[in-house]
Amino acid sequence: MRIADGSHTGELEELAELDFVRLAPDGATERRSDKLQAENALRVYVNGELTMTLVCSPSNIPELVLGRLFTEGMIAGVEDVEEISICEHATRAIVTLHERTADYSRRSSLTVASCCTFNSTLNGYFVIDDELPKVDPKPWDPAWIFQMAALFERDTPVHRTTMGAHSCYLAQNREVLYCCEDLGRHNAFDKVIGRALEDGVDLTTCTVFTSGRIPTDMLVKALRAGVPTLVSKAVPTDVTVRMAREYDLTLICSAHSDSVKVFSDPLGIAQTYATAPAR
Numbered sequence: 001m002r003i004a005d006g007s008h009t010g011e012l013e014e015l016a017e018l019d020f021v022r023l024a025p026d027g028a029t030e031r032r033s034d035k036l037q038a039e040n041a042l043r044v045y046v047n048g049e050l051t052m053t054l055v056c057s058p059s060n061i062p063e064l065v066l067g068r069l070f071t072e073g074m075i076a077g078v079e080d081v082e083e084i085s086i087c088e089h090a091t092r093a094i095v096t097l098h099e100r101t102a103d104y105s106r107r108s109s110l111t112v113a114s115c116c117t118f119n120s121t122l123n124g125y126f127v128i129d130d131e132l133p134k135v136d137p138k139p140w141d142p143a144w145i146f147q148m149a150a151l152f153e154r155d156t157p158v159h160r161t162t163m164g165a166h167s168c169y170l171a172q173n174r175e176v177l178y179c180c181e182d183l184g185r186h187n188a189f190d191k192v193i194g195r196a197l198e199d200g201v202d203l204t205t206c207t208v209f210t211s212g213r214i215p216t217d218m219l220v221k222a223l224r225a226g227v228p229t230l231v232s233k234a235v236p237t238d239v240t241v242r243m244a245r246e247y248d249l250t251l252i253c254s255a256h257s258d259s260v261k262v263f264s265d266p267l268g269i270a271q272t273y274a275t276a277p278a279r
Contacts, residue, residue: 185213
């Protein structure tokens, strides 16, 4: 797989400073400025067909595209991709897949991510029609989940500055490998998955920790990636919990340094932890 990232040569800024007028209840006014999260509109062309539009932050664009193709079921892995090319303004991504042609019977397909109105898959030309696989659950350590939650609470650079970004960690064997941020939680998730794919990391041994809510589309991303453990500082939906249990995915939500909620635990580790001697 070749990556030609022209956006590295452009003058893209992840933060933009803009002025505003601050009003107080006593009638006081003050002109100030804030650093805000930059917003980028990206069109993704796959084998010449406009396939996705993404509203995202202008960072880790190749990883976002690669991760999105993978978690949306458009590729089975990096071996399907010949090249990803990003223009200097990060507004156009050209993806060439090996030996794949468009199925034009899917032209009417339209899906929209649950949190991002303008993030859409415009067609299903390149979707692989495989059923969602069950994951192979891996042992997890409650102490490590608490440690990772504490690390998450220390914040990440863009969110700390703007309070307007979602964050996502990918960890393996008690080590955080990547941290990515984006306007959207789906994008941040796809960025860490894309980085793992680029580096050949075995996702079936990894944990993803996200700042965002976990509706079904986020869970499906984890299932397609083969990630056995998904952790969020936010909450799931009822359908998400039922799906996690059906597909043997460990799902831990409301994850903070002082408590977590274990909604799906195929290996029964939470119960073992609860019956262990006081620590």
